[in-house]
Amino acid sequence: MKTGIITGCSRGIGLATVDLLTNDNIKIIGTSTSGNCSISKPNFECYRLNLSESESIANFIKDIRNIKIDFLVNNAGILLENWNESAINLDHLKQTFNVNLFGTIELTEKLISNFNDNGQIINITSDWGSFSEKNFDEFQPHYKMSKSALNMYTKLLAKRLEKQNIIVSSFDPGWTQTDMGGSDASRKPTDVAKDIRNLLISNPESGHFWHRGKIREW
Numbered sequence: 001m002k003t004g005i006i007t008g009c010s011r012g013i014g015l016a017t018v019d020l021l022t023n024d025n026i027k028i029i030g031t032s033t034s035g036n037c038s039i040s041k042p043n044f045e046c047y048r049l050n051l052s053e054s055e056s057i058a059n060f061i062k063d064i065r066n067i068k069i070d071f072l073v074n075n076a077g078i079l080l081e082n083w084n085e086s087a088i089n090l091d092h093l094k095q096t097f098n099v100n101l102f103g104t105i106e107l108t109e110k111l112i113s114n115f116n117d118n119g120q121i122i123n124i125t126s127d128w129g130s131f132s133e134k135n136f137d138e139f140q141p142h143y144k145m146s147k148s149a150l151n152m153y154t155k156l157l158a159k160r161l162e163k164q165n166i167i168v169s170s171f172d173p174g175w176t177q178t179d180m181g182g183s184d185a186s187r188k189p190t191d192v193a194k195d196i197r198n199l200l201i202s203n204p205e206s207g208h209f210w211h212r213g214k215i216r217e218w
């Protein structure tokens with residue numbers, strides 16, 4: 001049985017992905033800041049993890065006790081600004097980077113030694129973190145910077161882990177109906193969960209940015 005970690009599974013894309021993957025013969029370790037998740041299945045455990053606190057990351061690593069993993073989906077993320085905000089708020093910038101970038105990197109680096117051969121890391125980023133967006137605008141600056149930096153981490157880590165046969169990908173879910181995306185979004189979390197599952201089972205080439213089953217521009 002394969003084992004994977006999915007962060008941020010109390011709701012939204014993370015919850016839908018855990019629900020889908022636990023129907024396969026896979027053991028999933030999920031996380032939320034409270035340690036709670038509405039899913040109850042024998043092959044699923046949820047742990048407390050706050051990515052903005054190093055102590056919480058260290059406690060999570062201790063809790064899972066050197067467990068060997070086949071994949072890590074860095075899904076947890078925050079969007080603090082209103083969608084029409086373009087001004088930089090340094091406090092929001094730091095909080096956003098603490099979760100979406102620094103905490104995500106700290107967790108990933110601490111888990112690298114836990115990977116089995118042919119492991120996979122998927123960093124959930126966003127079209128809002130892309131440099132090639134055709135409809136680029138000045139809004140959501142903190143979130144966009146955090147996701148573009150995470151995309152660069154994907155590329156760097158993919159190169160670094162080449163010899164260890166660990167595949168590292170960025171993944172753009174598209175605009176999705178969640179607390180973050182709102183109810184007008186075009187995609188459902190269950191659709192995105194299927195894309196994540198397909199990416200995991202497709203053994204993709206490392207170091208790319210994926211959207212709806214295809215490589216997209218950074």
Ligand SMILES: NC(=O)c1ccc[n+]([C@@H]2O[C@H](COP(=O)([O-])OP(=O)(O)OC[C@H]3O[C@@H](n4cnc5c(N)ncnc54)[C@H](OP(=O)(O)O)[C@@H]3O)[C@@H](O)[C@H]2O)c1
Pocket residue numbers: 007008009010011012013014031032033034035049050051052074075076077078099124125126127172173174175176177178179180181182185
């Ligand atoms: N929805 C969209 O349209 C969209 C588009 C592009 C990319 N994305 C990306 O997709 C991922 C999932 O988004 P979503 O829409 O499903 O968001 P969501 O519904 O807001 O869920 C976010 C998840 O992240 C967790 N989380 C929040 N702060 C955390 C922290 N400090 N430490 C650890 N976990 C924390 C939350 O757990 P708690 O319940 O404990 O707070 C929750 O489970 C994010 O990385 C997001 O940036 C979303």
